[in-house]
Amino acid sequence: MRRTRGVRLAAGLLALGLGLAGCGSKNNDSGSSGGTTTAGSAAAANLKIGLAYDIGGRGDQSFNDSAARGLDKAKSEFGFEVKELEAAAGETEAQKEDRLRQLVEGGYNPVIAVGFAYAESVGKVAGDTPDVQFAIIDDATDGVDVGKNIANLTFAENEGSYLVGAAAALKSKTGNVGFVGGVNTPLIQKFEVGFTMGVKAVKADATVQVKYLTQPPDYTGFNDPAKGETAAKGMFDAGADIVYAAAGGSGNGVFKAAKANTKLGIGVDSDQYNQPALADVKDVIITSMIKKVDVAVYDFISSVKNGKFVAGQKVYDLKAGGVDYATSGGKIDDIKAKLDDYKQKIISGEIKVPEKK
Amino acid sequence: MRSLTPRSVLLGLIAPVGALVFAAAVSAVILLATGHDPFDTVDAMATAAQRPRTLVNSLNTATSYYLSAVAVAIGFRMKLFNIGVDGQYRFAALLAAGLAGAAFMDSLPSFVRVALTILAAMLVGAAWAGLAALLKVTRGVSEVISTIMLNAIATYLVSYLNSPERLAVSTAGSNNIGTPKITEGGRVPGFEIEGSSSKVFGLVFLAVLVGFLYWFVLSRTRFGFELKATGLSESAAVASGVSVKKMVIVSMLLSGAVAGLVGMPELLGSSYSYSLNFPVGVGFIGIAVALLGRNHPIGMAIAALLWGFLFNTANSLDTAGVPREIVDIMQGVIVLSVVVAYELVRRYRVRAEQRAVGHALGRTKTAEEVTA
Numbered sequence: 155m156r157r158t159r160g161v162r163l164a165a166g167l168l169a170l171g172l173g174l175a176g177c178g179s180k181n182n183d184s185g186s187s188g189g190t191t192t193a194g195s196a197a198a199a200n201l202k203i204g205l206a207y208d209i210g211g212r213g214d215q216s217f218n219d220s221a222a223r224g225l226d227k228a229k230s231e232f233g234f235e236v237k238e239l240e241a242a243a244g245e246t247e248a249q250k251e252d253r254l255r256q257l258v259e260g261g262y263n264p265v266i267a268v269g270f271a272y273a274e275s276v277g278k279v280a281g282d283t284p285d286v287q288f289a290i291i292d293d294a295t296d297g298v299d300v301g302k303n304i305a306n307l308t309f310a311e312n313e314g315s316y317l318v319g320a321a322a323a324l325k326s327k328t329g330n331v332g333f334v335g336g337v338n339t340p341l342i343q344k345f346e347v348g349f350t351m352g353v354k355a356v357k358a359d360a361t362v363q364v365k366y367l368t369q370p371p372d373y374t375g376f377n378d379p380a381k382g383e384t385a386a387k388g389m390f391d392a393g394a395d396i397v398y399a400a401a402g403g404s405g406n407g408v409f410k411a412a413k414a415n416t417k418l419g420i421g422v423d424s425d426q427y428n429q430p431a432l433a434d435v436k437d438v439i440i441t442s443m444i445k446k447v448d449v450a451v452y453d454f455i456s457s458v459k460n461g462k463f464v465a466g467q468k469v470y471d472l473k474a475g476g477v478d479y480a481t482s483g484g485k486i487d488d489i490k491a492k493l494d495d496y497k498q499k500i501i502s503g504e505i506k507v508p509e510k511k
Numbered sequence: 512m513r514s515l516t517p518r519s520v521l522l523g524l525i526a527p528v529g530a531l532v533f534a535a536a537v538s539a540v541i542l543l544a545t546g547h548d549p550f551d552t553v554d555a556m557a558t559a560a561q562r563p564r565t566l567v568n569s570l571n572t573a574t575s576y577y578l579s580a581v582a583v584a585i586g587f588r589m590k591l592f593n594i595g596v597d598g599q600y601r602f603a604a605l606l607a608a609g610l611a612g613a614a615f616m617d618s619l620p621s622f623v624r625v626a627l628t629i630l631a632a633m634l635v636g637a638a639w640a641g642l643a644a645l646l647k648v649t650r651g652v653s654e655v656i657s658t659i660m661l662n663a664i665a666t667y668l669v670s671y672l673n674s675p676e677r678l679a680v681s682t683a684g685s686n687n688i689g690t691p692k693i694t695e696g697g698r699v700p701g702f703e704i705e706g707s708s709s710k711v712f713g714l715v716f717l718a719v720l721v722g723f724l725y726w727f728v729l730s731r732t733r734f735g736f737e738l739k740a741t742g743l744s745e746s747a748a749v750a751s752g753v754s755v756k757k758m759v760i761v762s763m764l765l766s767g768a769v770a771g772l773v774g775m776p777e778l779l780g781s782s783y784s785y786s787l788n789f790p791v792g793v794g795f796i797g798i799a800v801a802l803l804g805r806n807h808p809i810g811m812a813i814a815a816l817l818w819g820f821l822f823n824t825a826n827s828l829d830t831a832g833v834p835r836e837i838v839d840i841m842q843g844v845i846v847l848s849v850v851v852a853y854e855l856v857r858r859y860r861v862r863a864e865q866r867a868v869g870h871a872l873g874r875t876k877t878a879e880e881v882t883a
Contacts, residue, residue, distance in 0.1 A: 239829045242822075244792040246777055248568045248709050253826045255564070255708065260830060270686035271788050282708065295685040308684070338670060339787060341686040369670035371601070371791040467684070510681070 201234045203455060204262030206253050208269030209373065211240030215431065216376060216402035216423055217447065221268045221291065224451025232459060237262055241271065251275040258283050264458045266451060267291070270341065273299040280304050287463050289454045291447060292341065294467040305457075306467040307450040311341070312348030312507045313500050314443040314477030315400070318420050319352020320496050321441050321479060322396045323360050324489045325418065330361040332389035334408050336376040336401035338366035340510075345400040345422070345443070348507050355496070355505070363389045367404055375404060382407030390415045396440070398422070409435035418485075423447075427482040440485040444478045446470060473501045522860060526852035527803065527810075533852075534844040538837055547833055555831035559824040563707035566820075570711055573819030574718045574776045575790070577812055579797025581725050582636075582770035584806040586654075588729065589742040589762045595643060595658025596770040597794025598665030599636040604774030605669045605690070607632035608785035609678040611778070612691035624697040629717075629775055636771020637764045639665065644763035648756040654763070662794075673785065689786025699779040712780035721769060726808040738762055770794065799846045805853065818842065 205225055212222045222238070229236050237260065239253050254275055257265045263286045267276050270293040277299040280288045287303050294306035322331045333349050335342040350362045365385045367375030375381065382404035386397045390411060397412060398420040399405035405421060412419040413435045421442030426432055432439070450470055457463055470476020479486075479493060486493070499505040539549040559565045579596055586593035593599075610616070611628040619627075643661060646652040673688060675681040680691045701710030729735035741748040741758045749755060773793055774785075782789060800818055804811030821842060825835040 237830070239826060240835065242825055242835065244790050244796070244822075246572070246790045247781055247788065248571060249823065249826065251708070252564060252568060252823070253829075256826050256830050273685065273687060274788075278708075292686050293684065295682050295687075298682075298685070300684075306684075339686070340681065340688050369667055370673075370787050371669075371789070372666055 201232070201264070201455070201459060202260075202262045203228070203234050203236045204254075204257030204260070204265040205236065205238050205451075206250070206257065206265070206267045206272060207238065207240040208271055209241045209243055210377070212238060214377070214403065215429075218268060220423060220445070220447035221266070221451050224448035225266075225455070227448065227452050228455040232455070234455070234459075241269075247274055251278055254279040254288075258286050263287060264289060264455070264463075266454065268447075269293075276304060277301065287458055289451075291450060300466065302465050304465055305454055305463065307454060308467060308469050309445050309447075309450075309476050310469060310471035310507075311344045311443070311445060311477060312351075312509050313472045314445065314479065315345045315348030315398070316352035316355070316500065316505075316507045317472075317479045317493055317496060318398055318441055318443045319349035319354075320356050321352075321486050321489060321493055322349075322398060322420060323353040323356035324492060325440060325486065326357075326360065326396050328393050328395045329357055329359065330363070330393040330395065332363040332365070332386065332394040332397035334382055334385050334389070334397055334399050334401050334404070335364070335366040336368070336404055337373050338369050338375075342366070342400055343511065344509050345398075347509065347511055349398050349400075351507055352496070361393070363392060363394055365389065367401060376402035378404050379407030379410065383411045386411035386419070387415065390417050396420065398443075400443070406432060406435070409438055412438040421480070425480040425482050427480060436483065439483065442480040442482075444480055446476050446478075450476065472497055522856055526856045527849060530845055530848040530852045533848045534841050537844045538841045541840060542833070542837060545834070551831055552828060552833045552837060555827045555833055556824050558831075559827035560820070562827075563704055564709055565823050565827065567704050567707045567709045567711055569816065569820040569823045570715065571709065571776065571780070571819075572822055573812075573815040574712055574715050575773050575793050576796055576800050576818050577718045577815035578721060578769060578773045578776075579793050580800035580804060580811040580815055581721055581797075581808075582766050582773065582794075583797045583801040584804075584811060585725070585762055585766040585769060587742075587801055587806050589738050589758060591759065591762060591766070592655045593640060593643075593658055593763065593766045593770070594655055594798070595640060595661045595665075595794070596766070596773065596797050597792060598658070598662035599639045599767050599770035600773035600794055601669055601789070601791065602639055602665040603632040603635040603771035604778055604789060605672060605678065605785045606635045607771075607775070608690040608693070608778055609672070611693045611697045612784065616697055617694055619696075621696040625699055625779065628693075628697065628779065629772065632771040632775055633768040634771070636773075637768040640763045640767025640770060641760070644760045647763075648759050673787075679786075687786050687788060689784040689789075691784065693779070693783040697779070698783060699776075701780050710780070712776040714776040714780055717772065717775065721772065722808045722812060725769075734761075773797070799842065802846060803849050 207218045210218050212218060225236060237257060250272055254265060265286060265288050267290045269291060272290055273293040273295055276288050276290045280301050280303050284303055289305040289307055290299055291307045293299055294308050331353055333346050335346055346364060353360050353362050367381045367385060382399060382401055386408040389397050396418045397408055399408035400422045409419045418440050419438050421439050423445050425444055426442045427436050427439045500507060542549045542552060582596045583593055607628045610631050616624050639661060643654045643657040646657045647654050672678045678690050679688050681688055699713040701713050703710055737753045738758060741753055741755055745755055777790060796818060800811055800814045803814035821838050825838050829835045
C-alpha cells in the first residue's frame, strides 16, 4: 500500500505541475477593468466596446498589449465603456464563440477580436447578429470571417520585415544575419519571408540563419527569453552579427545575447528601442519592425464612432503606414536614404514582397 | 466490491465533497485577499449554470475530458503512468483529420467514413503509446519518462505534418493552418438544444460507451481481473501465472487507443479540421479528472462534468469582473485536497476495519488494557 500512496501523491503533484506549467504568468488586471466610465463630452455616441484578446491578454508585452494601447487611447479620448475578455490555453472554438456572444449579449457593440484564432467564431457570431459591428485582427478568409458587419484588419508584416532585412544586410559586416521566430506558424513565416528577401535584395550572397523557438501548439516561444538568448548566441557563434527577433517577449533574450557578444539586434511589433523594459539592452537595437495594431484598433473604433464603419479587409501595409521601420537611437541614420528608397519601391509596387515561401 | 451500507457511502462521499468545500473556502480567501467579492464569483457561476449554451459547452468539454480520464485510468489501474495521452490524442487527431478530410473519402458512405476516422485515431493513439510500452518491456525504460518525451516528439511531428506540403491546406487571407475541412458526410451530427447556439456532440455516446466498456472489462472479465491484480501486486500476479510484459503492452495499447478518441468529439462535431486552434492539454487534464474520480467510471464522469463546467464558466467570471484565473486555482486546490482527503479517509477506514475485525474476534484490547 505504501507504494500506492506514494504513487497517487506523485500523480497528483504531477498533474498539478503540468497543469500549472501550461498557464504561464498572466496579468490579472485585465479582467477587472470592466467598470463603467462616464462618457466624455466629446463622444457623439456612447459606445460600449467589447474586446477579446488572444492567449496572454493584456500584459503580454507584445501583440495583445499593442491592441490594448489602441483601446486605451480610444477610451481616454472618447470616454467609452469597454469590456476586455481574454482567451485561455486549451480552448476550443466553443469557448471563443461564447466569449464573443457574451460581449454581444452584454450590449457591447462594436466587438473587436484580437488574433486569427477568432476567425471562425467571429464569422459565426457576426452572421447571427447582423446589427453588431465586428473587427478581427490578422485574418481575412473568404467564407469564414468576411461579411457585411466585419472589418478585417490585416498587416503586411512581410513588407516591414523586408525593410529591416535590408537594414540588416546594409549594416552587417560579416554578410551573415539571423532570424529568430517565436513560434513556427504561417504568421511568423511571413516575417521570415520578407526579412530574407530584404537581406538578399541588398546582398544576394548573404547568409540568413533561421531558427524558430517552438513549434505549435507550444506557444511558449513568444515568451521565453532564455530560448531566444540561446538561439541568438548560436547564430552569433556561427558568424552572424545581426539578429532579427520576431519572437514577442523572447526578443529580450536575443538582445541580451547580442549585448554579451557585442553584436546587434532588430526588434519587432513596437519601437523596442524605446521600451522601458529593454532599457538595459537598447544600445544594440538598431531598428524595429513596427506593426501598428494599436493604430488599427484606434482607427476602427473612431470609424464606428463617426458612423463610418467599413466592412471587409483593410490592409495595414507600408503604403497605409500600418507597418514601418523604426529610427529611434539613430543607428541607421546613415542608411536611411537607401531604406526609404526600398520603401518607395514597395509602395509604388516596383518591388513585390511575397507572403509565403 | 464493498457492500453498500450508508456508512460506506458516506465515507466514499466525504473525501470529494470535503475537498470541494475546502477548495471553495481557499478560493474565497484568495478572492477576498485580492479585493474581490467571493459572492460575485458564485453569482457569475450561477448565471453561467442557467445559460443553456454554457451547459452544452460544458457537456461537450466534459466528453473529451472523460475520454482522456479513461485513457489515463486504464494505465493507473496497473500502476502505469501514461503521461503521454496529450501527445497521443494530438497526433491521432491530426492523422485522423488528414484521412477524414482526404478527397477519396467523399465517395464512401457516411457511416464508413466516421468509423474509419475513429478507427484510424485509435490505431495511431495505440501505436504511439505502444512505443512507450515496447521500451518498457524490452529495455526497462520508465513509461513516465518515455511518454513525456513522446509528447514532445509528437508536437514536432504534428507541426511538421501540419504544413501545406504535407497534410494541411493553406487558405488565402488566413493565418491559420490545418487539414482540409471534413465534408458533410464525414461529420457526426450533434443535437440541437433549445436556447443554445452550440449543439451537443453526437459523440457524447461514444464516451458513454467507452465508460461502460471500461467498467465491463475491468470488473467482469478475466483480463480486467489480471490487470487489477498486476497493479495491486506484481509478484502475486506473476505467481498466479500472469505475464506482466503482456499486461503492460496490452494495457498501454488500450490506453493509447482510448487516448486517440479524445480529439474525436471536437474534430467530428465542431472543428472538422485539425488546425492551430485544436485544443491542447486535454491529456493532462485527464490525469486530474482520473484522480478526482478515483478511476471509477461514474466518479470520473462526475469529475469531468465538474471540470468542464468550471472551464466554461471562465468567460462569465471574466465578464463579471472576477479574474478568470480563479478557475485554475480552484481546480488545483481541488486536486490537491482530494488526494489528501482520500488518503485520510483510507487510513480511517483501515483503522475502523481493524477495530471491527478485532471486536468480531473478541480478542481486542485497548491501549489501557495492554499497559495495565
